[in-house]
Amino acid sequence: MPKILVTGANGQLANEIKVIAPDYSEYQFFFTTKEELPIENTEVVRSFFHKNKIDYCINCAAYTAVDKAESEKEKAFSINADAAGNLADICNAYQTKLIHISTDYVYDGSLKMPLKEENNTQPLNVYGESKLKGEELALANNPSTLIIRTSWVYSSFGNNFVKTMMRLFKEKSEINVINDQIGSPTYAADLAEVIMKFVDEMCQGKAFTGIFNYCNDGITNWFEFANAIRSFTDSSCVINPIETSQYKTAAKRPLYSVLDTSKVRNELQISIPLWKVSLKKCINILNAARINFDSTSPGNERNMHNL
Numbered sequence: 269m270p271k272i273l274v275t276g277a278n279g280q281l282a283n284e285i286k287v288i289a290p291d292y293s294e295y296q297f298f299f300t301t302k303e304e305l306p307i308e309n310t311e312v313v314r315s316f317f318h319k320n321k322i323d324y325c326i327n328c329a330a331y332t333a334v335d336k337a338e339s340e341k342e343k344a345f346s347i348n349a350d351a352a353g354n355l356a357d358i359c360n361a362y363q364t365k366l367i368h369i370s371t372d373y374v375y376d377g378s379l380k381m382p383l384k385e386e387n388n389t390q391p392l393n394v395y396g397e398s399k400l401k402g403e404e405l406a407l408a409n410n411p412s413t414l415i416i417r418t419s420w421v422y423s424s425f426g427n428n429f430v431k432t433m434m435r436l437f438k439e440k441s442e443i444n445v446i447n448d449q450i451g452s453p454t455y456a457a458d459l460a461e462v463i464m465k466f467v468d469e470m471c472q473g474k475a476f477t478g479i480f481n482y483c484n485d486g487i488t489n490w491f492e493f494a495n496a497i498r499s500f501t502d503s504s505c506v507i508n509p510i511e512t513s514q515y516k517t518a519a520k521r522p523l524y525s526v527l528d529t530s531k532v533r534n535e536l537q538i539s540i541p542l543w544k545v546s547l548k549k550c551i552n553i554l555n556a557a558r559i560n561f562d563s564t565s566p567g568n569e570r571n572m573h574n575l
């Protein structure tokens with residue numbers, strides 16, 4: 269039975285892989301949290317691989333605090349760059365296929381057309397720099413690494429834009445949201461399915477290496493995204509469009525980071541759900557969970573998916 273290690277098990281993406289894992293009963297999954305397997309601890313990781321003989325490692329562990337990274341550069345690089353490189357090295361030694369997750373923030377947003385894998389990278393912030401370095405080290409230490417760049421990730425798990433908006437819609441009568449950063453949201457549940465499709469195909473002998481871009485289909489901006497979220501709720505909160513220059517953040521973000529997904533579509537022969545269709549699915553899960561929270565049985569994020 270092939271063994272799959274999923275790092276960063278408390279994060280959005282790893283939790284979505286956990287949700288679909290029962291559909292992949294031909295694999296044995298190991299989900300490890302930061303406490304169980306801190307990826308920057310080379311010795312701990314090496315001994316885990318030695319003991320468990322992992323076939324596929326899906327590295328969902330990352331330092332994802334984009335603004336905080338500006339003042340915690342060393343920590344961001346330690347987890348997103350050095351640890352990714354070491355993981356690739358260890359995967360190489362144990363003949364484990366590494367699937368590493370990266371970001372649209374490796375691009376600078378100057379090219380105003382959907383970004384292909386080979387387009388120029390020039391991160392605007394420390395988080396993006398650390399993730400780009402992670403890609404480079406992972407590929408240098410293990411040329412068979414598969415990297416998936418994704419963007420604007422949300423899920424019913426963890427903290428993300430969708431959940432923040434839903435909270436603000438309840439707390440406030442009016443909010444401001446940026447309308448000049450253009451991109452494509454990614455429902456982590458859809459990405460989880462794509463990752464498992466890669467694993468399935470590799471298990472059947474197909475080889476995939478290098479970089480693949482993945483996000484949901486369609487293009488939007490944060491203001492439009494917020495409006496779509498509100499349309500799936502009963503909130504009457506007013507959303508005002510503002511420009512990036514009116515909302516100061518520690519980290520600079522690309523004004524355009526739509527990913528071109530033709531490579532992943534062609535190689536996996538898949539169609540990708542429209543972002544609004546996936547958003548509705550996620551909000552249905554969140555709304556159902558709220559009903560559960562309001563009832564006598566307290567819910568948690570895992571059992572939302574059982575409703």
Ligand SMILES: NC(=O)c1ccc[n+]([C@@H]2O[C@H](COP(=O)([O-])OP(=O)(O)OC[C@H]3O[C@@H](n4cnc5c(N)ncnc54)[C@H](OP(=O)(O)O)[C@@H]3O)[C@@H](O)[C@H]2O)c1
Binds near residue numbers: 426
């Ligand atoms: N979220 C986005 O919008 C976005 C966009 C583009 C790309 N990505 C990439 O997609 C991947 C998955 O992101 P996500 O949204 O699922 O992130 P997430 O929810 O922040 O999850 C990351 C997980 O990694 C864990 N972690 C942090 N440091 C670690 C360490 N040293 N060792 C092991 N685990 C560690 C975190 O634990 P703690 O929470 O306890 O720190 C967290 O559970 C990441 O590579 C991220 O860079 C994300």
